[in-house]
Amino acid sequence: MINDTPERYLQLDVENLYAMIQGLPGQLTRAWKAGMEYALPKAREYRGIVFSGMGASAACADLLAAAVETVCPTPLWVLRGYDLPQWVQGEDILFVALSFSGETEETISAFQQAVERGCTLTAIGQGGTLAEMAREARAPFWQVGEAGRARNLVGWGFGLGLALLHRLGLVPDAEADLRQAVEEMETAQAHFAREKLPAENPAKRMAGQMMGRFNCFFAAEFLEPAARRWKTQVNETAKAWAQMESIPEADHNTLEGVRQPEELLGQTMMVFFQSDLYREENRSRVAITRRMLMLEGLGTDMINARGSSRLAQMWTTVLYGDYVAYYLAIFNGVDPSPVELIRELKEQL
Ligand SMILES: O=P(O)(O)OC[C@H]1O[C@](O)(CO)[C@@H](O)[C@@H]1O
Numbered sequence: 001m002i003n004d005t006p007e008r009y010l011q012l013d014v015e016n017l018y019a020m021i022q023g024l025p026g027q028l029t030r031a032w033k034a035g036m037e038y039a040l041p042k043a044r045e046y047r048g049i050v051f052s053g054m055g056a057s058a059a060c061a062d063l064l065a066a067a068v069e070t071v072c073p074t075p076l077w078v079l080r081g082y083d084l085p086q087w088v089q090g091e092d093i094l095f096v097a098l099s100f101s102g103e104t105e106e107t108i109s110a111f112q113q114a115v116e117r118g119c120t121l122t123a124i125g126q127g128g129t130l131a132e133m134a135r136e137a138r139a140p141f142w143q144v145g146e147a148g149r150a151r152n153l154v155g156w157g158f159g160l161g162l163a164l165l166h167r168l169g170l171v172p173d174a175e176a177d178l179r180q181a182v183e184e185m186e187t188a189q190a191h192f193a194r195e196k197l198p199a200e201n202p203a204k205r206m207a208g209q210m211m212g213r214f215n216c217f218f219a220a221e222f223l224e225p226a227a228r229r230w231k232t233q234v235n236e237t238a239k240a241w242a243q244m245e246s247i248p249e250a251d252h253n254t255l256e257g258v259r260q261p262e263e264l265l266g267q268t269m270m271v272f273f274q275s276d277l278y279r280e281e282n283r284s285r286v287a288i289t290r291r292m293l294m295l296e297g298l299g300t301d302m303i304n305a306r307g308s309s310r311l312a313q314m315w316t317t318v319l320y321g322d323y324v325a326y327y328l329a330i331f332n333g334v335d336p337s338p339v340e341l342i343r344e345l346k347e348q349l
Pocket residue numbers: 054055056057098099100101102103104107150151236339342
């Protein structure tokens with residue numbers, strides 16, 4: 001039973017979080033504008049660009065890489081971890097460290113290695129150790145112009161990254177595309193507002209379906225980072241189990257693994273992200289895979305990504321997921337803000 005009463009919202013300290021989600025489209029615009037002003041790293045032909053970050057910071061980079069992959073001529077690589085691969089060395093590699101807190105140890109380690117290996121550097125964040133290291137290395141530091149938790153600042157990470165690539169001449173026409181995507185997010189947002197009852201709010205309905213279940217998000221192509229974002233938001237914000245799977249890869253293994261354990265099948269919710277911009281084969285795969293899982297007795301649903309471009313579809317889907325995770329936290333009665341287990345792990349390290 002969904003508890004969608006005003007009292008439930010008051011019970012939990014969720015005002016600020018809701019405002020951050022509502023403000024996501026505006027974040028993209030503000031970040032883009034800031035990124036058009038900040039100091040650039042040396043403009044040159046880069047052999048590759050590495051974005052280093054964890055969690056929400058890495059999500060910004062995944063979204064960016066997927067958004068520009070059809071136009072950007074330079075390879076983009078997203079690094080989640082402490083160590084650089086061998087090929088990341090020399091000034092013709094642009095190394096961009098993203099950490100909102102500036103304190104994430106994997107990102108700090110990778111940045112230090114990039115300094116030692118003579119890469120061209122840029123750092124993005126709110127301050128902290130990363131900002132100091134950038135200052136010492138005389139590298140541009142791109143300041144995130146808003147306070148908040150990393151997971152609620154993805155518009156900043158993405159908008160700054162896009163402006164950087166655009167100003168390096170790697171992504172033409174980015175501004176008009178971004179403006180269009182932001183407008184379409186604002187239109188989509190009206191359906192997700194807190195005032196809307198579940199019957200007219202797809203995010204509340206989705207959260208209701210996901211309650212008490214093992215959730216998995218299936219997406220193809222440019223929507224994969226959006227599905228991963230749903231997973232991480234459901235984990236961190238709703239404190240609930242979620243995974244993600246890629247199409248077509250899942251059709252070569254995951255599909256075969258959905259019959260055991262039988263007693264869990266009824267407790268699953270498999271959400272498929274469909275798009276009219278996928279190549280035809282992937283559209284068919286998403287539809288057929290969903291149908292097959294449904295016939296196997298798993299709970300399934302399908303989301304048709306809204307938007308007139310890849311960028312718009314990615315971002316309306318990300319926004320949708322942020323609302324879903326928020327409502328799931330409310331319905332489960334959990335405080336979405338603290339991440340106690342993550343904190344405990346850091347203490348044990
Ligand atoms: O952007 P930051 O501050 O490096 O954080 C990265 C990730 O680490 C966490 O803070 C958890 O350790 C996440 O909430 C966040 O997404």
